[in-house]
Amino acid sequence: MKPAGFTYHRPATVDDAVAVLAEVGPAGKVLAGGQSLVPLLNMRLAAPEHLVDVNRLSDLAYVRADGDGVTVGALARHADVERDEAAYAVLPLLRDTLRHVAHPTIRNRGTTVGSIAHADPAGELTAVLALLAGTVTLRSAAGERTVTAADFFTGPMSTCAGAAELVTSVTFPVPEGRTGTVWTEVARRHGDYAVCGTGVVVTLDDDLRVAGARAAYVSVGPEPVVLDLTEAVAGEMHDAADWPAAGRLAAGRLDPDDDIHATAAYRTRLAEVLTTRALREAAGRAAGATTAARREASGGDQ
Amino acid sequence: MSPAEELYEVTLVVNGVPRSATVPARRLLSDFLRHDLELTGTHVGCEHGVCGACTVLVDGRPIRSCLQFAVTVDGAEVTTVEGCTRPDGELGPVQQAFRDCHGLQCGFCTPGFVTTVTAYLEENPAPTTEQAREAIAGNLCRCTGYQNIVASVLRAAELRQTPAEEASR
Numbered sequence A: 001m002k003p004a005g006f007t008y009h010r011p012a013t014v015d016d017a018v019a020v021l022a023e024v025g026p027a028g029k030v031l032a033g034g035q036s037l038v039p040l041l042n043m044r045l046a047a048p049e050h051l052v053d054v055n056r057l058s059d060l061a062y063v064r065a066d067g068d069g070v071t072v073g074a075l076a077r078h079a080d081v082e083r084d085e086a087a088y089a090v091l092p093l094l095r096d097t098l099r100h101v102a103h104p105t106i107r108n109r110g111t112t113v114g115s116i117a118h119a120d121p122a123g124e125l126t127a128v129l130a131l132l133a134g135t136v137t138l139r140s141a142a143g144e145r146t147v148t149a150a151d152f153f154t155g156p157m158s159t160c161a162g163a164a165e166l167v168t169s170v171t172f173p174v175p176e177g178r179t180g181t182v183w184t185e186v187a188r189r190h191g192d193y194a195v196c197g198t199g200v201v202v203t204l205d206d207d208l209r210v211a212g213a214r215a216a217y218v219s220v221g222p223e224p225v226v227l228d229l230t231e232a233v234a235g236e237m238h239d240a241a242d243w244p245a246a247g248r249l250a251a252g253r254l255d256p257d258d259d260i261h262a263t264a265a266y267r268t269r270l271a272e273v274l275t276t277r278a279l280r281e282a283a284g285r286a287a288g289a290t291t292a293a294r295r296e297a298s299g300g301d302q
Numbered sequence B: 001m002s003p004a005e006e007l008y009e010v011t012l013v014v015n016g017v018p019r020s021a022t023v024p025a026r027r028l029l030s031d032f033l034r035h036d037l038e039l040t041g042t043h044v045g046c047e048h049g050v051c052g053a054c055t056v057l058v059d060g061r062p063i064r065s066c067l068q069f070a071v072t073v074d075g076a077e078v079t080t081v082e083g084c085t086r087p088d089g090e091l092g093p094v095q096q097a098f099r100d101c102h103g104l105q106c107g108f109c110t111p112g113f114v115t116t117v118t119a120y121l122e123e124n125p126a127p128t129t130e131q132a133r134e135a136i137a138g139n140l141c142r143c144t145g146y147q148n149i150v151a152s153v154l155r156a157a158e159l160r161q162t163p164a165e166e167a168s169r
Ligand SMILES: Cc1cc2nc3c(=O)[nH]c(=O)nc-3n(C[C@H](O)[C@H](O)[C@H](O)COP(=O)(O)OP(=O)(O)OC[C@H]3O[C@@H](n4cnc5c(N)ncnc54)[C@H](O)[C@@H]3O)c2cc1C
Pocket: A029, A030, A031, A032, A033, A034, A035, A036, A037, A038, A039, A054, A074, A100, A101, A102, A103, A106, A109, A110, A111, A112, A113, A114, A115, A116, A117, A118, A122, A123, A124, A125, A161, A165, A166, A167, A168, A191, A192, A193, A194, B048, B049, B050
């Protein structure tokens, strides 16, 4: 099907964009990569009166990485973030996760900020932003504000962003300490939305004992779910921890729904298995990173 | 549709040739190519991004033309399946490989595979079978069962390495 008619705006600056958004109010929608919005328009599940196309705001086409985290501007495509070597060096979880977000062809157009703004509970990046306790920066004609992921996501496909607000960037912080991260999911085909997916961060102390274990999930709740699973494995050695206990703890706390893709019971079981697997792998990475860092440090001494 | 729908002049360089048409903002790139420019090589299957039949290259990168408005990509360089030929107009390496390996039956999905694979081989000129399979995971085919499409990707990689005369034997 074809989209219904709309009034088209293509602002050239962020100031112009927020001015138009203020003017059209709730009758307007931002058009970024179009990979979620255009299907809705084509199927006429949405028919906004005004579309504000932000594809000319080239100032927002950036990925900035430093030791604290990775900040992604609203016009950076998933593919730009995925390919960014500096971002990969400080936060490998982003690339590791993006490889599961749709297909390369979709990632060439879809924006990372757009997928956060869309707040699909099946969208991997919403879970990653929540897992890392990241932030979202919004601009309107009235000014700028930055909110935490926890405040930003307010329900399935819903956020605290007002109709006159443009999300200008999102920041994914680098987790502190000796950490390893993993994204894993089960989907019918590579690139499809996951039946269940999880991203985890494991933190080890100086003796390589588990100091923290957190996991975030897609497709098991109305908004990104983040669980602290540390109590199941705290103080255990990284290679001998009872990861299945952490998986069981997660399964007990999740409450997914049935849908046409899977039953709630199957999703819960998947969450348990994926959590166990991801945490074990992340602990290995955390220990490996430590060893590699030490090797490099001692190499530097010689 | 309101009779007073505003029109935009959109100019694209399609397969190396500047082309323009005046269209409403809601004209999808897929329809712009097919209806306004009469380049019907690009196919439209699902019109919601799932099947991949409409895939074209915009500034060298494959995208779903059914999920973009023509006006958004005004000024871009577009390559469609019609542009995946050799400079002399003969079948390009990917097209030739699909023919050699029986990589198509009804041909409906083929334009999307050819454009996707053309861009993929630029990035990864020598894929493994596993990589070839993943490269086409975003495109649907209802006929072939994919085995011959995977073979076509691998054959296309070979053809790209061989000089044209040798390849056509
Ligand atoms: C076949 C297919 C498979 C997919 N599979 C996955 C998948 O497995 N995982 C996944 O996470 N995603 C998937 N996606 C969606 C994809 O990741 C989208 O790119 C993303 O969800 C939205 O980004 P966009 O730039 O395309 O946004 P658009 O489609 O342009 O916009 C989406 C929504 O966000 C709003 N919006 C966008 N940018 C802003 C902004 N800067 N400020 C305020 N509001 C904004 C829009 O108004 C709209 O409501 C898939 C898409 C397709 C077509």
